[in-house]
Amino acid sequence: MTSLTHPRLSGLGRNPAAPQDVLVRLAAHRAGRHGIGRRRGMLADAVVEALLTYGDEDSAVRLHGDRVSPAMRRRIAEHPDPAIRDAYVNFVRDMVDRGVALGIEDLEEAYGSPRTALAGAPDARLRAVVAQAWPDRPLAVQVSLLADPDPAVRAAATLRKQPGVPPEWRDRCLADPAVRVNVARHVPLSPDQFARLLRSGDEEVFGAVARNPQLPAAMVAQLLEVDDLQVRVAVAQSRHVDEETRAGIYALVAAEDLKGDIEVRMMPDWGLGDPDWLREAPFSERMRYLESPHTPFRRVLASCHDLPAEAWQRLDDDPELSVRRAAARRPDTPPDVLERLVRADGDVFRLRPLLVDHPNYPRHTLRTLADEEDPHVRDVALQDPELPVAALRRLASAGESFLRGGVARHPNVTDALLAQLLSDPEPEVADEAAANPVLRVSRMSRILMAAGL
Numbered sequence: 001m002t003s004l005t006h007p008r009l010s011g012l013g014r015n016p017a018a019p020q021d022v023l024v025r026l027a028a029h030r031a032g033r034h035g036i037g038r039r040r041g042m043l044a045d046a047v048v049e050a051l052l053t054y055g056d057e058d059s060a061v062r063l064h065g066d067r068v069s070p071a072m073r074r075r076i077a078e079h080p081d082p083a084i085r086d087a088y089v090n091f092v093r094d095m096v097d098r099g100v101a102l103g104i105e106d107l108e109e110a111y112g113s114p115r116t117a118l119a120g121a122p123d124a125r126l127r128a129v130v131a132q133a134w135p136d137r138p139l140a141v142q143v144s145l146l147a148d149p150d151p152a153v154r155a156a157a158t159l160r161k162q163p164g165v166p167p168e169w170r171d172r173c174l175a176d177p178a179v180r181v182n183v184a185r186h187v188p189l190s191p192d193q194f195a196r197l198l199r200s201g202d203e204e205v206f207g208a209v210a211r212n213p214q215l216p217a218a219m220v221a222q223l224l225e226v227d228d229l230q231v232r233v234a235v236a237q238s239r240h241v242d243e244e245t246r247a248g249i250y251a252l253v254a255a256e257d258l259k260g261d262i263e264v265r266m267m268p269d270w271g272l273g274d275p276d277w278l279r280e281a282p283f284s285e286r287m288r289y290l291e292s293p294h295t296p297f298r299r300v301l302a303s304c305h306d307l308p309a310e311a312w313q314r315l316d317d318d319p320e321l322s323v324r325r326a327a328a329r330r331p332d333t334p335p336d337v338l339e340r341l342v343r344a345d346g347d348v349f350r351l352r353p354l355l356v357d358h359p360n361y362p363r364h365t366l367r368t369l370a371d372e373e374d375p376h377v378r379d380v381a382l383q384d385p386e387l388p389v390a391a392l393r394r395l396a397s398a399g400e401s402f403l404r405g406g407v408a409r410h411p412n413v414t415d416a417l418l419a420q421l422l423s424d425p426e427p428e429v430a431d432e433a434a435a436n437p438v439l440r441v442s443r444m445s446r447i448l449m450a451a452g453l
Helices: 007-013 020-026 030-037 045-054 070-077 087-097 104-111 124-133 139-146 151-157 167-174 180-184 191-199 203-211 217-223 229-236 243-257 262-271 276-280 283-287 295-302 309-316 321-327 335-345 363-371 375-381 389-396 401-409 415-422 427-435 441-450
Strands: none
Touching: 007 020, 007 030, 007 427, 007 441, 020 030, 020 045, 020 441, 030 045, 045 070, 087 104, 087 124, 104 124, 124 151, 139 151, 139 167, 167 180, 167 191, 180 203, 191 203, 191 217, 203 217, 203 229, 217 229, 229 243, 276 283, 276 295, 295 309, 295 321, 309 321, 321 335, 335 363, 335 375, 363 375, 363 389, 375 389, 375 401, 389 401, 389 415, 401 415, 401 427, 415 427, 415 441
8 A cells, every 4th residue: 555645665665676775774664664565575684673673563464474584583473572473463363353354374374273273263253264265175174164053154164156065965054044145056956945945035045046057947937937126137147048038127127227226227237247157058059149139148158269250250349348358358369359449448457368468469559559549548558568758758747647657667667757756746656656666776765865764
């Protein structure tokens, strides 16, 4: 997190090129310590010693595992202040008390026990967090969690599809209010189990059953009689629903949408996920959805890689952007299709790999995006590591802080531009500039002196 009052210090603390003496000086300032805590890899002993000298339990929390040498781990274990000595353990245990999931390795380190022992710990809160943190646990451990006396533990054990519920446990779990909804989403249901779930009268259970991709046609037909729009929309994505019925359900959603209900508006496309079963359907069945009027089906179809050329041409020109982007991720997408898509709508930086990282993307055209009108498209130009300085200067003067921040991170940024961005009014931009490894050590020293360090 960027320090809002001292962003240059927090950025400098995580700069991978900052030398040891710079980090030691930074450790005397809270913002510098925070930045150092975000660094990757092992910290030098001198830096750890400085953090222990100037810091408190907040900075000591990050001094554990492979981030510190064995010698410094012993130093911390013998520290006279228990708040420093036990900072990491106390942090992990506090997260467990709050029910926050952590990595299973973190739990093992903090509690000093293997995961198999933690799964049977006396504290139910710890058992529940272990169930969330250890998804590939053995069947024997899963069975013990399913039989746990605490409902929160049983719920955590069934939160994900895997490791699943053994067949001999399904009746018991489907009768358990703590896990019934979780289990009803995934396991194959017998006719008797299905009937009991419908008799429950619980709308949340109905919704879970309707999302179960393993329902046979007879059960799907019964769910169509449930007077709940969300259930019907979920059922509409089933392979067992004919197009006429599906169209009728979507028409109901459209009618409710006209009334201005935002939840209803998002329901078909966001609220229920995509019909993933379509990816595994036979080729002829999948191709029937090429002209589906419903976006989720075309989007799943576009994620398949064995379609004929005429199908790709249609999907590349689909009216929905999400469908076009899904189609563009196939291995043999033509360069002009990729460029056209990015030039029109930019890229999605939260999805990796980026479209501009596709092997067929014409990366020599990236720098031409710097002059596009849409700022999100201009942002993509920064993916060119050799973007000319003239383009970087223009982007560094943009009104959008995310563009200035992108320049501040860029490997081709000049010293003069970094100096400008270090004084940016947006703290995150200044933080990014200070964290850029091309920043000169002489300028790092000036930042420290200006802060009195």
